Amino acid sequence: MQLSGHGVTCVRGGREVFAGLDFGAGSGEAVAVVGRNGSGKTSLLRLIAGLLIPAGGTIALHGGDAELTLPEQCHYLGHRDALKPALSVAENLTFWADFLGGERFDAGESLATVGLDHAADLPAAFLSAGQRRRLSLARLLTVRRPVWLLDEPTTALDVAGQDMFSGLMREHLARGGLIVAATHAPLGIDSRELRIGGAV
Amino acid sequence: MTALSALIRRDIRIALRVGGGALIGVLFFLTVVVLMPFAVGPDLALLSRLGPAILWLGALLASLLTLDRLFMADHEDGSLDLITMSRTPLELACAAKALAHWLAAGLPLIVATPVLGLLLNLDMVATGAVALTLLAGTPALTFTGMIGAALAVTLHRGGLLMAVLVLPLSIPVLIFGVAASQAAIVGPMTFGAPFSILCALSLVSLVIGPFAAAASLKHGLD
Numbered sequence: 023m024q025l026s027g028h029g030v031t032c033v034r035g036g037r038e039v040f041a042g043l044d045f046g047a048g049s050g051e052a053v054a055v056v057g058r059n060g061s062g063k064t065s066l067l068r069l070i071a072g073l074l075i076p077a078g079g080t081i082a083l084h085g086g087d088a089e090l091t092l093p094e095q096c097h098y099l100g101h102r103d104a105l106k107p108a109l110s111v112a113e114n115l116t117f118w119a120d121f122l123g124g125e126r127f128d129a130g131e132s133l134a135t136v137g138l139d140h141a142a143d144l145p146a147a148f149l150s151a152g153q154r155r156r157l158s159l160a161r162l163l164t165v166r167r168p169v170w171l172l173d174e175p176t177t178a179l180d181v182a183g184q185d186m187f188s189g190l191m192r193e194h195l196a197r198g199g200l201i202v203a204a205t206h207a208p209l210g211i212d213s214r215e216l217r218i219g220g221a222v
Numbered sequence: 223m224t225a226l227s228a229l230i231r232r233d234i235r236i237a238l239r240v241g242g243g244a245l246i247g248v249l250f251f252l253t254v255v256v257l258m259p260f261a262v263g264p265d266l267a268l269l270s271r272l273g274p275a276i277l278w279l280g281a282l283l284a285s286l287l288t289l290d291r292l293f294m295a296d297h298e299d300g301s302l303d304l305i306t307m308s309r310t311p312l313e314l315a316c317a318a319k320a321l322a323h324w325l326a327a328g329l330p331l332i333v334a335t336p337v338l339g340l341l342l343n344l345d346m347v348a349t350g351a352v353a354l355t356l357l358a359g360t361p362a363l364t365f366t367g368m369i370g371a372a373l374a375v376t377l378h379r380g381g382l383l384m385a386v387l388v389l390p391l392s393i394p395v396l397i398f399g400v401a402a403s404q405a406a407i408v409g410p411m412t413f414g415a416p417f418s419i420l421c422a423l424s425l426v427s428l429v430i431g432p433f434a435a436a437a438s439l440k441h442g443l444d
Contacts, residue, residue: 072306073306073443074443090309094307094309096307098304098307100300100303101300102303103299103300104299104300104301105299106232106299106301108235108236108239108240108242109232109236109239113232113235117232120224120227120228121225121229121232121310122304122308123225
């Protein structure tokens with residue numbers, strides 16, 4: 023499996039964020055997208071996720087499921103957690119598992135892995151920022167997608183949470199998955215650096 | 223199918239829980255209709271003549287009241303991103319969301335109609351006619367309103383824009399809804415003609431609404 027972008031150009035609000043960007047990542051590989059604030063890290067992830075239309079260039083996944091588009095094979099973990107405060111932790115997770123479909127794993131086990139099994143019946147409104155992030159990570163485990171697009175994934179996680187998350191990323195890569203992460207902090211795994219928008 | 227039923231069940235569950243929108247619409251409907259006899263006065267003949275129009279106006283405004291949140295909440299918490307990326311076509315997801323909204327916010331209005339009909343001096347036949355026209359007409363309000371809700375998300379403007387966009391589209395529904403109710407109560411028109419047009423309006427909006435809303439959401443990706 024090979025994710026590749028050629029000459030990708032991103033324009034936001036009439037301003038060119040980056041132009042002619044080439045990148046690539048294969049199975050089992052992690053790419054850390056680095057750059058100063060506003061250099062277009064989030065925009066790059068959203069371009070790959072199909073949530074933005076590139077002003078130029080192409081992004082493609084070769085060797086994935088031919089029936090599915092690139093966004094359909096991606097997990098996108100953004101700044102916003104896609105959680106409903108009125109639903110319980112377990113309800114939030116099973117909804118995404120049912121809605122996203124595809125190969126899925128036991129929701130209860132995923133909650134235990136991210137350390138939220140004791141809070142399964144708690145409404146998501148009562149979760150702390152770190153717990154919300156952990157619940158989003160449980161979504162990545164319950165619904166299997168080969169490509170993980172992570173935007174500042176370790177924000178709000180405590181040290182133990184960051185270690186747990188590094189372990190999850192390593193497992194994902196070992197299964198032949200692929201990670202593109204926008205980050206300021208080190209990811210805690212071996213990764214290739216993709217610098218955009220000049221020096222930090 | 224699992225995906226769509228999961229989306230419908232989630233939206234209904236959120237609407238029915240504390241802070242959800244389902245009860246707001248019914249309470250608004252109740253307020254408008256209860257206050258109307260006090261404003262119009264105790265003339266029973268006048269009340270029963272105005273009754274269907276008052277019920278229809280109340281139901282229309284109540285069903286639009288919560289509609290602007292249809293996509294806004296999902297947009298704000300990032301759910302809309304995941305829905306857009308998912309393997310479910312966005313058009314179907316939009317239709318499922320509108321259906322859930324109608325079940326949670328529209329259906330209670332129709333259930334409340336017989337009770338409110340009493341306050342407006344409507345007899346059994348008249349109340350039944352109004353409830354039946356609401357049943358046939360409110361899906362049109364929800365599914366055309368959905369287009370406004372999708373535009374409100376993409377243009378980053380809230381309720382006001384939604385009202386300006388959606389009210390003109392809901393005027394035909396109101397006209398034929400009230401016309402069918404009046405035809406059933408006082409004549410001289412037959413009930414069938416305006417009622418068929420009302421059903422047609424609902425069917426057309428069932429088809430056009432999801433496509434227009436999905437197109438608007440896709441166009442406004444950011």
